Structures are given as C-alpha cells and as structure tokens.
Amino acid sequence: MRRWLLWFLVVPQGFLLLGILQDLGLPSLDMAVLACLYLAFFAERSALPFLLLGVAIGRTLVDEASLPIHILVIGIPVALFLPLRGMFVAQRWLWQAVAAALLAIAVPKLAGLCGRVFDQPSVSSTLNAWHVLWSALLLPPLVSLLRHLPPFSAFTEPDGLTRPTP
Amino acid sequence: MAKKSAAFPVGLYAMLLFALAWLTLPRVFAPIERWTVGSACLVPRVASAWFGSPALAADRESLAQINELSTNLLKRVEQHDFAGAGASMSAGDRQLRCGVLSIGRRGGAGLPSELLLDHTYRELAGCREIVTKGDVLLGFLMKPGVGRAVDDTLDDPARVMLCNHREAPRLYAMLKNSDGSQLRMVVEPASTVDPAALRVDFWDDPYRAAALKETQQSIYTLPVEYGKERVPGGLLVGRTRRWGYEGEADEAPLTIGMFVTPAVDARALSHVVVWRAGDQQRSFSAPPSSLRSPRRARATVYDLPGATHGRHLLVCNEHVPDGAAVVQDGLFLGTARGLSFGAGLVTSFVASRQAWNLLVMPEGEGGAPIELHARVERAVGSVAWLRLSGVPLERLARMGRSYLFTGSNGQHCPAGLWIGLAEPAAEGFNVLKVTVPGATGTRLAEVFVGEKVQ
Numbered sequence: 001m002r003r004w005l006l007w008f009l010v011v012p013q014g015f016l017l018l019g020i021l022q023d024l025g026l027p028s029l030d031m032a033v034l035a036c037l038y039l040a041f042f043a044e045r046s047a048l049p050f051l052l053l054g055v056a057i058g059r060t061l062v063d064e065a066s067l068p069i070h071i072l073v074i075g076i077p078v079a080l081f082l083p084l085r086g087m088f089v090a091q092r093w094l095w096q097a098v099a100a101a102l103l104a105i106a107v108p109k110l111a112g113l114c115g116r117v118f119d120q121p122s123v124s125s126t127l128n129a130w131h132v133l134w135s136a137l138l139l140p141p142l143v144s145l146l147r148h149l150p151p152f153s154a155f156t157e158p159d160g161l162t163r164p165t166p
Numbered sequence: 167m168a169k170k171s172a173a174f175p176v177g178l179y180a181m182l183l184f185a186l187a188w189l190t191l192p193r194v195f196a197p198i199e200r201w202t203v204g205s206a207c208l209v210p211r212v213a214s215a216w217f218g219s220p221a222l223a224a225d226r227e228s229l230a231q232i233n234e235l236s237t238n239l240l241k242r243v244e245q246h247d248f249a250g251a252g253a254s255m256s257a258g259d260r261q262l263r264c265g266v267l268s269i270g271r272r273g274g275a276g277l278p279s280e281l282l283l284d285h286t287y288r289e290l291a292g293c294r295e296i297v298t299k300g301d302v303l304l305g306f307l308m309k310p311g312v313g314r315a316v317d318d319t320l321d322d323p324a325r326v327m328l329c330n331h332r333e334a335p336r337l338y339a340m341l342k343n344s345d346g347s348q349l350r351m352v353v354e355p356a357s358t359v360d361p362a363a364l365r366v367d368f369w370d371d372p373y374r375a376a377a378l379k380e381t382q383q384s385i386y387t388l389p390v391e392y393g394k395e396r397v398p399g400g401l402l403v404g405r406t407r408r409w410g411y412e413g414e415a416d417e418a419p420l421t422i423g424m425f426v427t428p429a430v431d432a433r434a435l436s437h438v439v440v441w442r443a444g445d446q447q448r449s450f451s452a453p454p455s456s457l458r459s460p461r462r463a464r465a466t467v468y469d470l471p472g473a474t475h476g477r478h479l480l481v482c483n484e485h486v487p488d489g490a491a492v493v494q495d496g497l498f499l500g501t502a503r504g505l506s507f508g509a510g511l512v513t514s515f516v517a518s519r520q521a522w523n524l525l526v527m528p529e530g531e532g533g534a535p536i537e538l539h540a541r542v543e544r545a546v547g548s549v550a551w552l553r554l555s556g557v558p559l560e561r562l563a564r565m566g567r568s569y570l571f572t573g574s575n576g577q578h579c580p581a582g583l584w585i586g587l588a589e590p591a592a593e594g595f596n597v598l599k600v601t602v603p604g605a606t607g608t609r610l611a612e613v614f615v616g617e618k619v620q
Contacts, residue, residue, distance in 0.1 A: 012206040019471035049181035053202075060203045061210075061470065062477055064503075064513040064520070067199045068188035075182045082175055118189050121519035121541070123476075 003154035007051065010151050011035070012058030019062060027134040030124075032059050032074050033103045034139050034146075037096065039074075040081035042147045044155045051155060052078065065115060065122040073110045077103055096140035104135035196488075204506030210479050211509055214468040220610040232496035236582045239527045239535060239571055243581075246534040247299050247439050255398055258444020259294065265458060265581060266435045266523075266574045267323055274330030274356035274363035278432045280314070281305070281326040283440075284458040284577070288320040294441040296397060297326050302429040303337075303387055303401035304438055305329050328432055329403065330355045330363035338390040339403050341383045349375060350388065353403060353426055362407045362425030378421045381408040385426055404428040431556025434539040436523050436573035436581045458577055462612040467492065467499065467512060469606055476500070476517025476545075480510035484615050490578040494611040497603060498572050498583035502613060510613070515585055516550045516602055518542060523573030524552075525581055526588055526598075528565055536562065537573055540598065551591055552598040562595055570600055578614045 015031045022028050035055040043051055056070035063070065081099060105127060112125030147156045188195040248261045265284040273279025281297075283290070287310045295306045305328035308315040313333055315325050327334050337353045350370040356363055369375035383406045389399035409423035465482035478500070480492060486504035492512050493499065500514040515522075524538045540552040554562070570588040574581045586602035 008206075009209070013209055016210060016471045023471060045175050046177065048175055049177040052178065052181055057202050057206045060199070061206060061511065064477075064511075064518060066189075066192070066503075067203060068185035068195070071181060071185035071188075075178060075185065079175065079178055079182065082178070115519070119521075123517055123519055125519070126544075 003151055004050070006151035007155070008054050008057070011054045012061060015058040015062045027138065028128070028131060029134055029138060029142075030104065030107060030131060031055075032070075032107050032124075033100060033131075033135050034143060036074055036077050036081070036103045036107065037100055037139055037143050038147060038152060039078045040099070041085055041096070042143070042152075042156050044157050045082070047155050048078065048082075059124075063111075063122045063124045065111065065120040065124075069111070069114045069118060069120050069122075072114050073107060076110060077106045093140055096143070097136045100139040101132050101136040104132040200504065200506045203503075203511070204509050207479060207505055207509040207511070208507060210468070210470060211481060211507075214466075214479060214481065214608070217468055217608050220466050220608045232584050235527070235569055235584055236496065236571070239525060239569070240582055242527060242532070242535050243437055243525070247437055249300055255294075255441055256444060260442045260444065261439050262290075262293070262442060263437050264290075264324075264440055265437055267458070267577055269432055269435065271331070272358050273328065273332060273334075274358065274365070275360050276358045277330060277363050277428075279328045279331040279334075279355070279363075281328065281432070281435065281438065282323040283326060283438070284574075285324055285440075286321050287318065287324050290324050290440055291320075292442055294396075294443055296401075296441065298401065298439050298441070299430055299435070299437070301400070301402050303329065303397070303403055304430060304432075304435075305331065306334060307440060326438065328363075329353075329428065330432075335397075336367065337397065337403060338388045339385045340388050341385050341406060343378075343383075344380065347374075349378075351375070351385075351424075353385065356425060360425060361409070362404075362427045364404060364426035364428065366424040366426065375424065376410075376421050377418050378406075378408060378424070379419055381406055384429075402429045430537075431539065433521075434523060434537040434556040434573070436525060436537050458580055459614075459617045460580070461615060461617060462493070463615045465492070465510075465611050465613045467494065467609045467611045469608075470511075476514035478512040478514065480512050480611070480613065482508055482510060482613055482615075484508075484613075486510040486613055487578050487616060489576045490616075491572065491575075491580065491583055491614045492611050493583055493614070494605075494609050496584060498585045499611060501575070501579055514602075516542065516545045516548060516600075522552075523575050523581075524585070525571040525573045526565065527569045527571065529567050529569065533568075536565070538598075543597070548586075548602045550600045550602065551593065552588075552600055554596045554598060557596055562590070565590060570598075578616055580614065 018031045052075050055074055059070040060067050108125050108127045115121035115125055146152045267282040267284050269278040271280040297304045305326050308325040310318040334355050339353050340348050340350045351366045352368040353364050354367045356365040385403045387399055387401045390397050404426040407425040407427050408421050410421040413419040463484040465480050468479040470477045470479050480502050486502050488504050490502045492502050500512045502510040502512045504510050521541050526536045538554050539556040540554045542550045543553045544551050568588045570585045572583040586600050588598050588600045591597040591599040
C-alpha cells in the first residue's frame with residue numbers, strides 16, 4: 001500500500017519537477033517518455049495499469065488534454081514495447097537509446113493523433129528533434145538510476161533487461 | 167503459459183479500453199478525473215503558499231481602457247448584426263442579439279448545421295422563426311417538442327437549424343446576372359459529401375442556368391410563406407459555386423450543378439439575431455440569458471513550473487466548471503478545467519491548441535467586427551500565430567492592426583473578453599499574429615462560474 005501511495009504522490013510531481021529543471025536551463029526531456037521506458041522495460045507487469053494511471057495524472061498537470069487521452073498516449077507505446085522486453089539483452093544501452101528515441105517520436109505523434117480524433121489537441125503534439133536526441137542520450141542512464149530509487153524500485157521487476165547469469 | 171501471460175498484459179489492455187470508454191462517455195467518468203487530478207494538485211497548491219502574494223497586473227487606467235474596448239466591441243457587433251435585414255422584415259419587428267453556446271450536427275458539405283443559443287425557448291417565445299445576421303439569412307428557430315427538438319423543453323437552450331440542416335425548409339431565391347436579368351431557383355440543403363452546404367434544386371429557366379458563366383454570384387431570398395411562417399425577400403443566402411465544364415474557345419460553358427456557399431461560416435458564429443414579432447402584446451425587452459450568467463468568482467492563479475508553457479494552477483473557493491474563462495483585470499488568460507478540492511488547471515490562450523471562436527475589432531472608428539474560427543498554430547513567448555478558417559478573405563485583406571477578443575466558446579466563456587492585439591502575419595491571409603500582454607507570477611483573477619446551483 002505504501003509503495004502505491006508513494007507512486008501517486010511522487011510520480012505526477014515528476015512532470016512539474018522536470019519543468020523546473022527545464023526552466024533552470026537543463027535539456028528538455030519528456031517525463032512521459034521516461035515513464036514509458038520504465039513501464040515497458042522494468043516495471044512489474046501486474047502493476048502496469050495503475051502505474052500508467054499515475055503517470056497519466058502527472059501528464060494532465062502539464063498538458064491540456066484530458067486524463068484518458070494521456071492514458072492512451074502513454075499506454076499504447078508501453079503495450080507495443082512490452083513484448084520486446086526480453087529481446088536485445090546483450091545490447092542493453094543501445095537498445096534502450098533506440099527505444100527512447102522511438103518513444104520520443106511516438107508520444108507526440110500519438111498525442112497529435114488522439115488530439116485530432118477526440119478533438120483535444122495539445123501543445124505536446126509538436127515533435128522536437130532536440131527532445132529525441134536528448135531522450136536517446138539521457139533517458140537510459142536516468143532510468144537505470146531511477147529504478148533503484150523509490151518509488152520506482154518498489155515496482156521494478158527483477159528480470160527487467162538484466163543480463164542472464166551464466 | 168506464463169510466457170504468454172507476460173506477453174499479453176490483460177490489465178494494461180483493460181486500462182486502454184477503459185480510457186476509450188471514458189472518452190466515449192466523458193460526463194460519466196468526469197468525477198474520476200476531477201478527483202484524481204485534483205488530488206495531484208494538492209502538492210503544488212500547498213507549495214503555492216510560498217510562491218508570493220497575488221498581484222494585480224493592470225493599473226486603473228489600463229483597466230478602464232479594456233472595459234471601454236469590450237463595450238465598444240459589443241456596441242459594434244449589435245450595430246452590424248442588426249443592420250441590413252430590417253427592410254425585409256415587417257414594420258415593428260424588434261431584434262434580439264443571442265449568443266451561440268455550441269455548434270453541431272453535420273449538415274450539407276459536412277459543415278455544422280445546428281446552433282444552441284444562450285437563450286431558452288421560453289425566453290424567445292413569440293419570436294419569428296427566421297434567424298439572421300446583418301442581411302444574411304442563417305436559419306430557423308426550432309420549436310420544442312417538434313422534429314429534431316422533440317426532447318427539448320421550454321427551459322432548454324433554443325435550437326437553430328441552419329439552412330444546410332437536413333430538415334431545413336427549401337428556399338425560394340434568385341440571382342441577378344450581370345446583364346440585369348434574374349434567375350429564380352429553389353435552394354435546398356446539400357448532402358454531407360457535396361462541395362458546398364446548399365445546392366440549387368430547380369431553376370425557373372434551366373436552359374439559361376446551364377449556360378451560366380459567372381460564379382460567386384450573390385443569391386437572395388424571394389418572399390415565400392411555408393405553413394404559418396414567412397421567409398422575407400432580400401436576405402442574402404450565399405454565393406454560387408458552379409460545377410460543370412468550361413467551354414473551349416467559342417463553346418459555351420456547361421453547368422451541370424450549382425451549389426451555394428453560405429454567406430457566413432457557421433463555425434465562426436458567436437452571435438445571431440432573432441426577431442420578435444411587432445404584433446406581440448408583451449412589451450419588448452431583451453431578456454438576459456439565464457443560461458450564460460456573467461457571475462464571476464474570485465480566484466488566484468499560480469504559474470506551474472515551466473510556466474512558459476502556459477499552464478497555471480487556479481485556486482478558487484467555488485466549483486469551477488470545465489471550460490470556464492479565467493480573466494485577469496479584464497484580460498482573458500485562458501480556460502480552466504475544474505478539479506476537486508477548490509483547484510483548477512488553466513491553459514493560457516497562447517499555449518492552447520483547441521479551436522477558438524474569436525472576434526476581431528479593427529482599430530479606428532466604426533469598423534465592423536469580424537467573427538473567426540481559429541486555432542493557435544505555434545507560439546513564441548507571448549506571441550501566437552493563429553490559423554484561421556471560415557474567414558471572409560475580402561474583409562481580412564483590408565484588416566490592419568486590430569483588437570482580438572474571445573467569441574462565444576461555450577456556456578462559461580462568453581464573447582467580448584480582450585485577448586490581445588492582432589495583425590496580419592507574413593505567412594498569408596489566413597494567418598494572424600497575436601500579441602498577448604504577458605505576465606508571470608501569482609495573480610488575482612476571476613472565473614466565470616455561472617449561477618450557483620440551488
């Protein structure tokens with residue numbers, strides 16, 4: 001119970017924290033992409049629906065679209081990447097960088113698509129090349145750090161992208 | 167089996183399906199969003215106590231200027247919306263300006279064909295059926311309990327069917343050729359896949375009609391009665407759009423279809439005019455709209471981190487309805503999404519990407535306000551570039567620097583709130599550059615909350 005409380009307390013505020021860091025001049029990163037990467041590759045599978053809800057709530061704080069749109073925008077890439085969790089184990093960093101770049105493209109594109117279909121357009125549907133680059137470079141190390149810190153550590157699956165022991 | 171269940175996360179898919187159901191029935195699930203996002207806002211709300219004390223951005227002089235501009239706008243709207251149709255109506259008929267609450271239901275050319283007004287059927291009792299704007303015929307007031315309005319009661323917002331509505335009556339109309347001759351016709355709503363909202367059904371002289379060379383000719387109503395109602399003559403319906411083959415060399419052109427583009431784009435409508443019959447016994451007075459209350463609640467706006475992106479936290483002691491306009495010293499800041507625990511989230515006009523109904527008032531005396539339907543395409547700081555649709559290009563081409571105001575954007579976002587200064591952009595006629603007076607920090611504001619539920 002405590003881990004859920006911590007998740008819903010901390011993760012939504014992460015979106016605002018990244019905003020503060022961005023205002024301070026740090027490279028612009030999308031918390032939604034970071035969360036997608038964590039959920040797809042490291043998070044406990046059975047906990048995914050409500051982990052996703054926490055992330056979507058956070059995105060609602062910074063984006064004008066409604067909560068269900070954010071559930072779709074974050075949840076669809078997670079659902080697509082989840083079956084690939086066991087692959088590319090030997091090329092962990094490269095694979096994560098590629099996945100982060102793909103997610104940095106997919107999330108705004110999906111936001112644009114959902115915005116058009118459900119008439120809830122938002123500013124986050126603009127694709128930014130710098131976002132893609134910074135996501136590929138910074139998100140894999142950031143995720144590997146975060147998954148050892150609470151509240152992420154409480155939901156990290158032990159088999160998530162670890163090298164098989166001989 | 168274990169591997170299969172790992173590759174097929176049922177819970178995740180169920181959540182995605184739930185999101186789709188949520189989007190299909192937003193009203194049913196709205197309390198969940200209010201509560202969950204409202205809870206998440208508690209942390210920044212507590213932190214906001216240390217963000218400084220609220221400040222007023224405008225001094226009294228600027229405030230008076232804004233109020234004067236808004237009053238001037240509404241005066242000009244009335245002046246231009248009321249002009250023109252008077253000669254066609256019965257002597258003694260009185261006009262009443264109504265705001266548009268929402269636009270919907272696809273009609274001819276796939277364009278909206280129905281309006282909901284900010285007055286109820288009861289408030290408009292005794293009004294004629296026709297609805298105009300300037301000298302343009304827009305459509306017809308529906309009757310509660312009849313046809314499309316079968317489920318409406320007297321206290322529901324009055325519904326207007328535009329001329330391209332499937333159930334709209336056919337119009338008896340005419341066009342004047344350049345040689346002075348007239349062609350009479352019957353105009354009816356087009357189908358949703360047609361290239362224009364109306365089409366010509368019958369001509370009085372099909373042979374002359376087939377040889378029509380000109381396009382963009384104005385079409386006016388001819389007086390006709392249907393049932394107990396009367397459509398007066400001389401009202402502008404729209405402009406022709408010829409469909410056919412151009413003749414080669416000396417060959418005459420062949421017109422095989424004639425469509426009519428309405429004179430006013432329904433998507434941009436903020437105000438319409440209804441007519442109260444002069445023979446009504448009751449004394450005429452424009453009733454205030456009970457559906458759109460001007461009541462405002464005091465609130466405080468805090469910039470959320472990354473406020474350059476235009477997201478603000480709103481703290482208010484009253485329930486904030488979704489889509490409520492947030493105004494600071496008469497200046498439109500944006501619309502709010504109401505949450506639980508006295509909070510709300512505001513997206514500033516510049517940061518929003520939703521479609522807006524707007525009003526542009528040219529600088530200088532007497533210029534007619536222009537109604538626009540637009541969407542912010544991009545923004546840099548407090549400057550936004552708006553992509554316009556439904557624009558009368560000939561009027562926009564002559565437009566210089568102007569004042570930009572909100573049009574009618576739902577029940578809680580009325581027309582006439584000042585947004586900023588607008589000027590034509592270098593990108594083209596259908597792009598407008600808008601400069602919004604920018605301000606950051608904690609601010610006192612007001613929210614359009616409507617009447618309290620008793």
